[in-house]
Amino acid sequence: MKTYLRSLLHPMLALRPFFAFGVLLSLTLSLQAAPLILEARQGFTTKLLREERIGEAPEEPPASSKLKLVQCTAPLGLNAAYVSTDPSDGKKHPAIxxxxxxxxxxxxxIAWTPGPASNDQSASGFRDQGILMMYPSLRGGNTNPGHLETFFGKVDDVLAAAKYLASLD
Incomplete structure (x- = not known):
């Protein structure tokens, strides 16, 4: 039986260098395409079939959540977000x-209400370990400008949130 299994695996083992080369080639090509994708995105305008908005202001987080409600600059205007409060220890902290x-x-x-371990949307486990958190709302959500979009414009909003988060002390 062992000989039979070895004979099946042997041809596969011989292909490992080709597989590794394929992975490296794929990575190289995708890295070269990245600037082209960014360039193509700049000239693209989303055409929505429906213009929907949520229109509900975000709740003020309770003091016990160690979160504060902020407004951060995004491509369409100001978007609401929750950000962890600074622990005021003078140190830099990782952030998510x-x-x-x-x-x-x-x-x-949902940002401060822990859920079951299998679907905890609050990510409170990270906050409990001292990692700073930002929960951005995106275009069309809450009372943010714009309309609900899936993926394209949301990426720009998340990039703007990252820029805002990086600017904090």
């Missing part, structure tokens, strides 16, 4: 931008 699931592009109590 956390996007909650769903299609509303909005933030709310």
């Amino acid at each position: 931008i956390w996007l909650v699931g769903g299609f509303s592009n909005s933030i709310g109590a």
